[in-house]
Amino acid sequence: MADTAFSGKSVPIKPKLSNDDWIMRGAMILIGLVLIIAIILPLYAMLSKSFEDSDGNFIGLANYVEYFSTPALFQSIYNSLSISVIATIVVLVTSFLYAYALTRTCIPFKKFFRLVAMIPLLTPSLLSGISLVYWFGNQGVAKELLFGESIYGPIGIVFGSSYWVFPHALMIVITALSIADSRLYEAADALRTSKIRTFFTVTLPGAKYGLISAGFVVFTLVFTDFGVPKVIGGNYNMLATDIYKQVIGQLNFQMGAVVSVVLLAPALLAFVLDRIVQKKQVALLSAKAVPLVPKPDAKRDMFFLGFCTLVAAVIIGMIGMAQYAALVKFWPYDLSLSLNNYNFDVMDGGGWDSFYNSIELGLWSATIGTVVIFFGAYLVQKGRGFEKGRGLFQAIAIIPLAVPGMVLGLAYIFFFNNPDNPLNFIYGTMIILVVVTITHFYTVSHLTAVTALQQMDNEFEAVSASLKAPFYKTFTRVTVPVCSPAILDISIYLFMNAMTTVSAVVFLYSSDTSLASIAVLNMDDAGDIAPAAAMAMMIAYTCLGARILHALLSRGIMKKTAAWRGR
Amino acid sequence: MADKEKYLRIQNVVKKFGDFTALKDVSLEIEEGEFICFLGPSGCGKTTLLRAIAGLDIQTSGQVFQAGRDISALPPSERDFGIVFQSYALFPNMTVSKNVAYGLENQKLEKSQIEKRVRELLETVGLPEQGEKYPAQLSGGQQQRVALARAIATSPGLLLLDEPLSALDARVRVHLRHEIKELQRRLGVTTIMVTHDQEEALTMADRIVVMNDGVIEQIGTPIDVYRKPECAFVADFVGHMNFMNGQVVESDRIQIGSQQLAAKTNGHKPGQAVQVAFRPEDLVAVEDGDMNNAISVNLKDIEFLGSFFRADLTGGDLGQSTINADFSINLSRRVNLEKGRELKIRVPADHIRLFPMEG
Incomplete structure (x- = not known):
């Protein structure tokens, strides 16, 4: 063998990143940063608040001592x-x-x-x-x-x-x-x-x-x-x-x-x-x-x-x-x-507007949430190299599952209601409700997407690269159509939870952005129990409608794609 | 720089996964238009090397040159290759035609040109009528042809095949083997195929690269690799081989069991203990009493394998050792191959190979 021709040292190689790599990593870091802002920083704000007095001075465990010395x-x-x-x-x-x-x-x-x-x-x-x-x-x-x-x-x-x-x-x-x-x-x-x-x-x-x-x-x-x-x-x-x-x-x-x-x-x-x-x-x-x-x-x-x-x-x-x-x-x-009890506009709780707000929240959460969560899961699953970054993203995406809605909502007050926070402007708007809802239900959606993506052949990305197809082409033309049932599942999950959740949003709504579920709470609080029941049933019918629509869409997709899903 | 640059040059490539070194300083040159097989047991690093060449898992150190260009650090999308995987990796939601056209669309060709090229390609792989079907509606063999058509559609300089036949039925596999080889010859595209199937490598490759444990054990034509294995691993991995412990007696004589035989000792010194290797099919049953380079053995067992018999031989000059010998059907008609019978077996000197003792 012509070994002499090769004699020499093994040169270390630093892989060059393709445009796709740059875009994918950039997008993943962006979504990762949003997640950090949406979950890690608020939790940190809440944790530090528990060590402060009402004027914001650090007082160590004093609050905890007070808590545990109050039997009530x-x-x-x-x-x-x-x-x-x-x-x-x-x-x-x-x-x-x-x-x-x-x-x-x-x-x-x-x-x-x-x-x-x-x-x-x-x-x-x-x-x-x-x-x-x-x-x-x-x-x-x-x-x-x-x-x-x-x-x-x-x-x-x-x-x-x-x-x-x-x-x-x-x-x-x-x-x-x-x-x-x-x-x-x-x-x-x-x-x-x-x-x-x-x-x-x-x-x-x-x-x-x-x-x-x-x-x-x-x-x-x-x-x-x-x-x-x-x-x-x-x-x-x-x-x-x-x-x-x-x-x-x-x-x-x-x-x-x-x-x-x-x-x-x-x-x-x-x-x-x-x-x-x-x-x-x-x-x-x-x-x-x-x-x-x-x-x-x-x-x-x-x-x-x-x-x-x-x-x-x-x-x-x-x-x-x-x-x-x-x-x-x-x-x-x-x-x-x-139908007197459906006359929500004459009761406390935000009236019919709160019902429409809920639908708006559901639609925003379902659309934005599905896009962000699925794309994020795709970047984590199918990205090339950058193992540490992907592992970190995966870890952060799991956290919301462990955080109760009440805790998340309160953490949002501390973090976003802080006048020094440049994101303070979203406080009291629909935006913060959408953000908290997507964050609250992030993990289950993320895992659904990951499961669907894992069932896809890992070599699709390799083949696409060899054919000089940019990743977004394969993403839109192959990944999304193949995963469409999972994507539909994620969106209905987010919509229904946005409609029914109370815990995370109860601290964050304003008079302009009251929600149906909050209206149920407030009307019940005010003693208007029958209207509260009526509003709760409105939520139920909306969710039922969404479910039926989801079932029809799913069946339609399955029918249309039966030819290639095969077997 | 050499006077004529080889098409693909792999230089001191090392690939580490954490503490595990999958490729240990691998170097290799491949001519333009060659069909190369990476052959070896699972975990030998053959797929790792292929993925490094493709840029899918870039090596830790070492360089790769393709057509004179240093592609060592380039992402797959900036390299020039087509690839076929064991899993086919056909896009399930696209028809056969769409799959084949996928790479062509990225070249900004006109629609009519793409259609024409797709028709040609499907014709080439023998699926002219199947363009409108989805992958799930095709058999495994057909799917792999589509994958092949997709990989060569853009006329890449290098075709990489990662165990392309392993998922197929035995019959389809043999058939497709010939077709791929034929297609490669016609297109003249430099091709690397990874396989663990020695028969595949022997029938298809111009040269075989036998790998084991992260290193290249031997590079050679199928005949060389089979007839002149350079180490015990290759001798054992490719084809069937008898191994016996023996000793070099003189510069052209060795001893196995109680018998001395003539053999080429190339380099091994008299007195040195060696592994003596010879293939079952090279053994000859002595019918004329000529005991030149022959040993006397007992026929312990015999197995019918269709086109020939494989015998277990032991006792006599072999003592406790057992070796295999292949006997043709013709021979079985002339010679009584009863169990327990004593036989004289010639071990032709040309076919004896010596390897150093291991460890």
Whole structure:
């Protein structure tokens, strides 16, 4: 060999960046900076606020000392924890049985039960509180069922919370139970294992990670929720309502910040634990399982049909009562129907304008959010080199999931309401509502996009580069069309959450930018419960409409692209 | 600078992934129009080298020159190559024609020109009627032809094929092997193909680059690599090879088992322990009693492989060692190949190769 021709040292190479590389990195850094401004800096502002007195002087842990020496305040930690634990148990059991019925039995009307279970997603969590007032409140129709106990307090919070987080848990558990391997059951049968033993040795372990994950989700949602305890909590204090009271009621921003930190800590812990558990799960999933097809079993199916009917009846009862109450003239004295309660313009809460504002917020969040989030995920997934930057971006994109809405909203006050902040001008406008909503729901959307992008062949970018196609051409002509179902999913997710969220925006709306969900809150606060129910139902119908539109669009896209999606 | 610059020159290329060194100072020259195969087991660095040449994963150090141009640090988009992957990487939402036209559109050609060229290309790869179909509607072999057409559409100076046949059925693979080779010869495009399949490399390549553990073990024509492996790794990896421990006795004699044989000892000193290698198909069953360079063995087992028999031989001069010998069907008609039988086997001196003992 002509080795002599090569003799020489190996010259270190510094890769030259193409125009695409520059643009992609620049865009990613830009989105990364926006994320830092939208999540990291506000959280930092809030954290530092918790160490300051009302004049802005650093006072160390004094606020925390005050917090923990005020029983009325730290009692809320116990309250929040115990309510969350109880609700988690209730929801896990219910959603497991319901999911089991949908995946492992032969009950009829499975589609119907599945749809009914998703109803709570259409409304703000406030609605479940309002419904409970009509069912079990002081003038409630079924008040006697509580045997003298008051619905205003722990019972109401657990019931209401369980109602609205049910679909969140159900979706996870259904997924976990759907991936059963029928070969395991055949093996258990062949070994003459009893049904009970099979359940505890095959079914339950198989769904273990799904249940754990659902548990964390339910715990965090209930722990950080503001809507249900606000409406039905009475004098029972929870952390999320404490923040609201400190900030809105007493204008004690420092204490609000302290409570936020206290609220953030367990949420953060649950988040970290969940991620550790989920990492384990990936390793346990087997590649090719034979899907389980349930066989009829009259007794079992009867039981589960009864159970599902009961749960569905409760869900329909909750939303149905809200609708009924909204149409009743004067509860409980004049039960004739009218549309008087929809005359929002004569009530406190911003009137019909707040409803239109909500739709505007939903549309802006869905469009801008989807574009930014999907493009950001694309840059992270398909960029070339720059591993450190991409890793950092990925880490920042995960953070919003761990931050409760109340905390985020309060953090925004501290950060954006600061007169020294050049971005101060967005305070009190629609812009800040859009920013906080997109940020609040960033992570789930980001992960949806990442999953879709990961399913695409990694060599598309390599081929495009070899064909001298700029990245944006391949992005618009290949990536976006192929990922269109995921993109639609992200936009509907953002829209529905923008319509129903209360927690993040409650600190940030102004008289010009009141929202439908805020109107529900304020009307309820002012005692206009029926109009509040009416507005909550307006939100529900809007979300339902969006859902139907989404389903139609998805089906249309699938039909149009069936030729190339193939298989 | 040399009087005639080679088309592709790879000079002292090193690629590190963290602590792991995937390419250890690799140098290589490729002539214009050559068909080169990078052959080696998985993890040997062959794909890493291909991706460095493409600029997809640029080397840590070392240079790459293409047509006299230093492309070492250039991003893929500024290099001149077409590439085909094992996964085809066809854009699923575009028809076959659109896929093939993708690179042409970036050259700002006129629409009619593009259409004409796409038709030609589809004709060339044998898919003239399939232009309006989507990739998902084609078979694996057809998809890979489309990928090939797309890669050569812009007439790149260098064609890179990353295990293009590995995902296909055995039959399709053999067929497409010939077609790719034929196409390459017709276009005269310099081509590098990565493969772990030695048969593919032997049938397609002008020269094979055998790689192992981040270094090039041997570069040579298929016949050279097969007949004159330069190291035990190549001898073992390409084709089937018997290895026995032996010793050099004289400058032209070696000992294996209890028998001395004539062999070229090229460089190995008398008394030195060596690995003695010879291929099963080079062994000859002695039918005429001529014991020149022959050993006496027992037929332990015999396996029918369709066009020939492969025998396990042991005992006799071999002692405990076992070697393989391939016997033709013709031979089996003349010679009794019963298990347990004693056989005389000639090991032609020309076909014995010696390698230093490992470690």
